[in-house]
Amino acid sequence: MTIDLSNFLSLLATGAFDTPLDVQPMSRFKWQRLMRFAENEEVGEFLRYGIQRSIYGEEILSKNTRLTSDQMFDFRHNVYADFVNNVLPVTRFSNTMLRRKLRKVFEDEVHSYNTQMPKLALLDMICHFIKQAFDGIFSFLDILMIGLYLRQEGDKVDFNGLDDDIATLNLKKVANLIGTILVNSFGFSRDEIQFCKDIDENADDIVRHYFYLAFNEQISIRHKEMTQSQTAMGAHDHSRISAKRGWYYARYHRVEAVSSYWANIFNSITMVEE
Numbered sequence: 001m002t003i004d005l006s007n008f009l010s011l012l013a014t015g016a017f018d019t020p021l022d023v024q025p026m027s028r029f030k031w032q033r034l035m036r037f038a039e040n041e042e043v044g045e046f047l048r049y050g051i052q053r054s055i056y057g058e059e060i061l062s063k064n065t066r067l068t069s070d071q072m073f074d075f076r077h078n079v080y081a082d083f084v085n086n087v088l089p090v091t092r093f094s095n096t097m098l099r100r101k102l103r104k105v106f107e108d109e110v111h112s113y114n115t116q117m118p119k120l121a122l123l124d125m126i127c128h129f130i131k132q133a134f135d136g137i138f139s140f141l142d143i144l145m146i147g148l149y150l151r152q153e154g155d156k157v158d159f160n161g162l163d164d165d166i167a168t169l170n171l172k173k174v175a176n177l178i179g180t181i182l183v184n185s186f187g188f189s190r191d192e193i194q195f196c197k198d199i200d201e202n203a204d205d206i207v208r209h210y211f212y213l214a215f216n217e218q219i220s221i222r223h224k225e226m227t228q229s230q231t232a233m234g235a236h237d238h239s240r241i242s243a244k245r246g247w248y249y250a251r252y253h254r255v256e257a258v259s260s261y262w263a264n265i266f267n268s269i270t271m272v273e274e
Contacts (some may be wrong), residue, residue, distance in 0.1 A: 007023050007026065009185040014049070035051075037214070043144060048065060052067065093256050095256045098253075109161075118156040119157050121149065122149060131256075131260075135260060143178065150193065159194040163197075179196020182196075206249070
């Protein structure tokens with residue numbers, strides 16, 4: 001793991017969960033590049049607060065960019081609320097059968113005698129994460145939001161019922177991936193993540209793969225912008241790239257992976273024709 005990735009994960013852990021982890025020294029250029037990457041991944045504020053809490057805060061950040069603990073508490077609450085209200089519910093999978101299964105899980109729970117909304121919210125966060133991955137985006141923000149949800153609402157979740165729903169939707173591998181990342185990278189304990197039954201041995205490789213892919217891509221785009229040699233990419237290019245990236249996560253739900261792959265390819269072809 002390079003210093004960039006190690007610092008990125010450690011600072012997110014501090015910024016999102018107040019978990020102090022080791023941070024290594026970097027040049028100012030690398031700090032700025034890492035902050036640009038975090039902004040693009042929609043976790044910039046968490047990273048900056050992590051830097052502020054580290055021994056490098058005064059060196060890297062100006063006074064007007066620093067936040068008080070109360071301001072960060074409010075920010076976490078607002079981002080979390082926006083995520084739950086705007087992103088959820090209900091994830092629309094590309095595969096018709098899987099989409100119907102998820103809808104039925106929600107409908108059965110809503111009409112049950114003892115409706116468990118915290119369980120449904122967490123289930124939909126897990127679904128949203130893997131849907132994003134199949135669309136080519138390994139969302140660090142989704143991981144952080146799941147972590148914040150567990151810290152704030154975890155005691156209200158019916159984990160036995162959640163396990164049944166995860167099995168129904170064949171999301172055990174996805175749940176294990178998310179849980180392993182929270183444990184390995186963000187300082188969670190196994191007891192906090194009861195839906196994670198087994199450690200995913202590939203989790204660290206998954207994180208590294210996306211980080212280096214997206215990080216290097218941003219460097220390339222930045223270089224082209226500075227040299228004014230960037231060729232504009234159409235929407236069809238993004239759909240094609242999404243299809244290629246998303247297939248990397250096929251092991252976590254092959255049925256949805258195939259559906260998402262062809263949906264992205266179809267979108268790419270359609271956009272070329274238009």
